[in-house]
Structure formats: C-alpha cells, structure tokens
Amino acid sequence: MKAKISKLLRQVNLLFLADKMRFHVHKAKNRDKNLAFRLAHPDFKLPPDYLIYESFYINYESYYKSGKLAAEEFVEIYRTHGSREQPKILDWGCGPARVVRHIPALLPGSHVFGTDYNRESIAWNKSHIKNVEFNLNSLSADLPYEDGFFDFIYGISIFTHLSEKMHDEWKHELTRVLGKKGILLLSLQGKLFKNHLTGNEVSEFEKGNLVVRGNVKEGHRTYSAFHPEEYVKKLFSDYEILEHTESYSNNGKPEQDIWIMRKK
Numbered sequence: 001m002k003a004k005i006s007k008l009l010r011q012v013n014l015l016f017l018a019d020k021m022r023f024h025v026h027k028a029k030n031r032d033k034n035l036a037f038r039l040a041h042p043d044f045k046l047p048p049d050y051l052i053y054e055s056f057y058i059n060y061e062s063y064y065k066s067g068k069l070a071a072e073e074f075v076e077i078y079r080t081h082g083s084r085e086q087p088k089i090l091d092w093g094c095g096p097a098r099v100v101r102h103i104p105a106l107l108p109g110s111h112v113f114g115t116d117y118n119r120e121s122i123a124w125n126k127s128h129i130k131n132v133e134f135n136l137n138s139l140s141a142d143l144p145y146e147d148g149f150f151d152f153i154y155g156i157s158i159f160t161h162l163s164e165k166m167h168d169e170w171k172h173e174l175t176r177v178l179g180k181k182g183i184l185l186l187s188l189q190g191k192l193f194k195n196h197l198t199g200n201e202v203s204e205f206e207k208g209n210l211v212v213r214g215n216v217k218e219g220h221r222t223y224s225a226f227h228p229e230e231y232v233k234k235l236f237s238d239y240e241i242l243e244h245t246e247s248y249s250n251n252g253k254p255e256q257d258i259w260i261m262r263k264k
Helices: 002-029 031-040 049-055 060-081 100-106 119-128 164-177 191-196 199-206 229-235
Strands: 088-092 111-116 133-136 150-156 178-188 211-213 224-226 239-245 248-250 253-255 257-263
Touching: 002 031, 002 049, 031 060, 049 119, 060 100, 060 150, 060 178, 060 257, 088 100, 100 111, 111 119, 119 133, 150 164, 164 178, 164 229, 191 199, 191 224, 191 253, 199 211
Parallel strands: 088 111, 088 150, 111 133, 150 178
Antiparallel strands: 178 257, 211 224, 239 257, 248 253
C-alpha cells in the first residue's frame, strides 16, 4: 500500500511540475505580445499571469477579447431565453473574471455575481473589478445564496474538472440556487474530445458513461472529465434542453460543447 501511495504521489508531483513548466513556456512565448497589449491598454486591469494561466492561457489580448465576446454571447442568450429585465446572474467558477467583468456594462440593471474556489482569484477580483459581487466557495457543493436566487447561471469548463460524485452534488446545488424557469449554460467536453481518450476510455464514453481522468487535485486544470450526450441528458433530466451546440474544431483546437437548459 505504501508503495502504491508513493507511486501516486510521484505521478501527481510530475503532473504539477509539467504544468508549471508549461506555464513558463507559455509566458515566454507570449511575452512580446503581452507587452504590446499593456502599452496599448494601460488602463485595463490584468490579473497576475498564473491566475490567467490557471483558467485560460497567458495571452492578454485573448483574455480581453475572448472574455468580452463570451459575455456578449451569454447576454444575448439570456435575452433570447430569459424573462426578467434586471436578472440576477452568476458566473459559477469565474476564475480571474475573464468573462464576468464585462457583464454589467452589457446588461445595465442586472445584478452580477461571481464565485470560485481559487482564493487568490477571488481576492484579486474583489480588489479590481467593480459592479460584480464575488464570493469564495469550496470544492464542496455549497453556495452562499438563497434558494431560487438566480435567473441565469453559466459555468465555463467547470464540470470538466470534477469527479462524478461532484457532478451529482453540484448539479443539485446549482438547481437549488437557480429560480424556476431559470437558465443554465454549461460548457462540457463532448464527443470531439474522444481524440484525447484511450481505447478503454472511448469504450466507456460510447456507452454513455462519464469519463474522468483523476490522480491530481480535483478542480485543477489537469483534472479532466469528458461528457457523452446521454450522460448530460440523464444528469439534467429535470431540465428542458433549449440548445445543444456540439464541440467543433477551431483552427485545430477543439471547442467545448455548449448546453443551454431551462429549469422546469
């Protein structure tokens, strides 16, 4: 047993070491571009590099443009499917505010919240982002909001880093804080991501089972879950599926599935 634990710890340490090395490689690769962005946008507040890396990748222009574009798309989705003119909106797993920082200006009168389990990200957000209320949560499914509090919740690549047990628990917690007929938007790793799986994992995926690659800290970017359509529909069987956009290749990079659902 001790030998097995020791081997597991070595594997975890190697994964985190590789992740740190990847961080420094990406930082060096984008140094000139990032310097140019800072010079062109001196008033735009940027999080520390590692906070950006943990939830995205270290390209300041992409952090800004992709966050604003996603916010615009989410606001339009809410306007299409939502009903309240001044909704309460939650960015579940907001990280260093890449998307949520843009929401208040795009939807005046909305009440915008962000929550994340990364203490450093939440501390930075509270100090630098206005018009958004931030809360620290733990990995456990326990949010500091009343039942039915929100009209719209979105979570971008959050379930993709959770165990099956946490899928069940967080699904129930999100359902608890989402109001009746509230809108839930999630991005998940769908069938295009089968290219990342082993033969046995593909077999499980095609049976409709969630595939999880653990052995590292749950919630970390190196912890990965893959979502067959059948599994998602079963997990959210008490929701109305409004839209499902399957994953696609974007210049060789797979984009995650987008699921838009309404609480019944």
